[in-house]
Amino acid sequence: MNRTNLVLHARTSIERGSKSFARASKLFSRQTRERAWLLYSWCRACDDLADGQDHGQEMSRVQNPEKVIAAMRMMTARAHGGEKTGNPPFDAFGVVAQECDIPISLANDMIDGFSLDAKGWRPETENDLLQYCYHVAGTVGCMMAVVMGISARNQEVLDRACDLGLAFQLANIARDVTEDAEAGRCYLPKTWLAEMRIDPDNIMAPERREALVLLIDRLCDLAGDYEASARVGASNLPFRSRWAVLAAAGIYGDIARAIKKSDGASLEQRIYTSKSKKLGWILKAFGQAIFNLARRDRQGLWTRKRA
Template sequence: MTGPDADIAACAEMIRHGSLSFHAASRLLPASVRDPALALYAFCRLADDAVDLRREKAAAVLELRDRLDRVYAGRPRDAAPDRAFAAVVERFQMPRALPDALLEGLAWDAMGRRYATLSDVLSYSARVASAVGAMMAVLMRVRDADALARACDLGLAMQLTNIARDVGEDALEGRLYLPTEWLDEAGIDPDAFLANPRPTKAIRIMTRRLVTEANRLYFRAEPGIAELPLFCRPGIFAARNIYAGIGGKVSEAGYDSLSSRARTSKQQKMGWLLKSCLQAAATTISPRAATLFAPPMPEVAFLVDAAATSARVAWHPADGLHQALSQLAARDHEARHRLIATGARAT
């Protein structure tokens, strides 16, 4: 098998191994949305892994910027995720600001950025998760600002769930997503915590605060699912329920995400898939909830504005992305210079 079908098959295989939760939820999406969604998630997975798994993270982000440039120029790199995502960009007129937001979040990761407040954590989550939620809405031909705001709420909730689940795993990698303001209030030095991460009462309270905020955002997000095309609703409910279920597992563990990592079983996922189908059916007779019309969270408003624009517009790099990439380019140049200097001294 060759051509677009082969590219989608390769993307599906990437997701099957790289994101079990999305792979399970995607099975409830109609093929007209599932296939482009697999292409989208495969490209996002490729981007995330490129930064996570490479030692030279700055160079990885800059390379991703070049790959994205080629996708939007209609000349994707000769790789299945690039070709498939380029087809999605062309077919759905995907606003460049959305994948750029994801790239900016990955640049923040490459810089080892820390976040002082919960709002700062939400700004990061907007880029690495809500941007994907907005892109998913575009794949469903949804450009209504209220529905987009709720899609972004769901992205925030899912990312906060990820952060709460991965406190220990991130600490072992030298990453910290807990608001440093919370650590200061508890008298915990961030570097000391990363050097010796332990599930103290203070850390578990912080994890509980993340899960609580995620649950609030899951509630805000739900009315937006009813605004999606009918046959897309079960899949998005499934994503919501599976991720909220991960948060439930963190809660059951006493908010201790350091001693073990919360996991859900295949049977639980199947139960959430069934529940999601019933919830989707209920939306056909339920009245609209008032929370549908809540204004977007300040951290995601720029994504809602970008996704609500249906026509192609001239693209200019956002100030934040431009600054982040400039810093990374300078850091990459310095690293290369040091490497050359070290080699010269060795000879």
């Protein structure tokens, strides 16, 4: 495929895989929007390969996951080096990586997260959880910052971009506790579970439901902390990119807020945000982007290991 067709393929992917991100991406300038779609296409494809999904739908068992991860890493390296792989999402990554000089280390860090899942890894501590969130989502925030014009050497701004990825992933984990448990996964740190006397091999036990809800609330509060930090980083972006990032932060942040407000209902039903609330955040983020007043230090927040 040529670049035009790769962009069209990527646009279809984001519209299927994430209506929230697709809506927010329309706020970017055309060039940034296309590059965001190209990057998303690769991220979505890697995630689907790792989880046996199609655009984030129901998970299925992956045969030989280590082999899948190795193939993913190989195709990513080839695409990053400018080779054609014949696989549209990977070729899309090659295009955007070449155009924006995305470091291969960030791509490999993301794939490392899928490797953890393939090994049946579970976090022992909160820091372990945040390190995992960095791999599967914080890296995407960093790469998106580069796509939006931030130098890969500007580590302070990339830390803020990483924070947005952490916020998104923490909200995802809070929303998907039941689905993950059914798939034999749990991302709640073992130290947290021990504090609440929850059996790590049976977190859905009815008699510990209230304790589990408290841990889900804790995830949501963490997501809010990292969302707030990420908003400060948005101040370094061009206006349209700043608007898009603030809109996405608000839209996705509402998922964490709705989960906490549901008081455990998220364990029985998937939490969504309505179209009207998404539109409301697009309008609200416009004003936030104009005034650009967000200020907050990162004291006390986990920080990724910089390359």
